[in-house]
Amino acid sequence: MKTITVLAMALAICVLGGCIRHMDPQLMSAYDQTTLGTSDSTAVLSTLQTPESEDRGDLLSQSDNVIASWGHKDELKLWPGRDKENIKMWLTMVAFNEDSTFVERKYYLYVDEHARWGWVTHPKWATIVYAQAQADAAVLEKPYANENARMSALLDYLREKFTSDTLKVSPDNKMIDVSNDVIDEAILTVQLILKESPARAVELSRPDGLVFQHKSFYKGRMRLAENDGMIKLEIKTGTYSEKSQDARTQTIGND
Numbered sequence: 001m002k003t004i005t006v007l008a009m010a011l012a013i014c015v016l017g018g019c020i021r022h023m024d025p026q027l028m029s030a031y032d033q034t035t036l037g038t039s040d041s042t043a044v045l046s047t048l049q050t051p052e053s054e055d056r057g058d059l060l061s062q063s064d065n066v067i068a069s070w071g072h073k074d075e076l077k078l079w080p081g082r083d084k085e086n087i088k089m090w091l092t093m094v095a096f097n098e099d100s101t102f103v104e105r106k107y108y109l110y111v112d113e114h115a116r117w118g119w120v121t122h123p124k125w126a127t128i129v130y131a132q133a134q135a136d137a138a139v140l141e142k143p144y145a146n147e148n149a150r151m152s153a154l155l156d157y158l159r160e161k162f163t164s165d166t167l168k169v170s171p172d173n174k175m176i177d178v179s180n181d182v183i184d185e186a187i188l189t190v191q192l193i194l195k196e197s198p199a200r201a202v203e204l205s206r207p208d209g210l211v212f213q214h215k216s217f218y219k220g221r222m223r224l225a226e227n228d229g230m231i232k233l234e235i236k237t238g239t240y241s242e243k244s245q246d247a248r249t250q251t252i253g254n255d
Contacts, residue, residue: 023110023128023240026052027090030069031108034094036134036230039103041067044094063168068093070175087113089175095165097134105133105161109179124218126238127182133158133231140229148198151224154231155187185215186235190222209234211241 030047033039048060048069058071070091088111095105110128139157144150162183166176189212194201203210204224214220214237221241223234 023112027110028092028108028130030092031106031130034103034106036103036106036132039094040101041096044103048092061169061173065096065098066093066165066168067096068166068169068176070173072175087111089178091175091179093165093169095161105131105165107131107162107165107179109175109182111175111178111182124238125216126240127236128240129179129183129186129233129235131158131162131231131233133161135226135229135231140226146198146201148194148201151201151204152191152194154224154226155191155233158231158233159183159187181216182237183235186212186220186222186237189214189220214238 029050029052030044033047034044044067048058048067053069053071056071056073058069061068068091070089072087072089074087090111091107091109093107094103096102097104108128108130112126114124135154135157139153142153144153163180166180170176190204190210193210193212200210204222206223209221209223212220212222216237218238219241220235220237223232225232
């Protein structure tokens with residue numbers, strides 16, 4: 001009887017207050033298995049083209065030095081009267097050094113239009129972005145006035161590289177368009193924060209990251225670090241930006 005009561009209470013809280021739907025970690029297995037400087041195109045393709053990705057219906061596109069795989073899942077409406085379907089989208093993209101043919105940059109993006117749902121709490125979009133890039137020497141060796149200026153330059157570098165990489169594979173893809181919007185808005189918002197409050201630059205490398213308000217996804221959390229020329233970026237917005245609801249995290253800096 002007690003067990004039934006506890007389950008009933010949990011269900012009531014979930015329905016009224018909102019339940020969290022987490023990302024399937026299998027979706028980013030290709031990103032996890034790709035290593036900058038050592039993985040080549042053959043290795044990357046083998047991680048992107050798997051029985052699981054075929055079952056999901058993931059699509060593949062590639063140019064001379066960029067490979068992208070993306071997919072989506074449309075589900076039934078959760079509540080009567082909703083005019084949108086429940087859509088999840090994901091993207092893995094890898095860029096190669098044109099001379100060595102090894103991976104130079106990798107990205108993973110995930111969007112869930114209904115990551116939080118409930119009777120009282122309206123469904124909320126949530127996004128996850130992971131990126132790693134080997135920075136150019138010009139960016140690394142340039143003298144910066146302070147840590148704030150250096151961090152802002154690293155963000156500029158990542159945003160420019162992501163935009164140029166996406167244009168090489170499929171400029172009309174919806175997932176890539178959404179990804180560009182998320183990254184652009186998040187980075188520009190954080191750069192404005194750093195301009196107004198330079199001391200907050202240190203928050204980017206802390207475990208909790210730098211918290212900011214994201215116009216499209218309510219709240220965001222960003223982490224950024226550079227070690228031995230490798231830049232690591234993590235962005236979580238909406239429900240996924242809540243510390244207790246982290247779907248997963250990557251190692252940033254020395255944490």
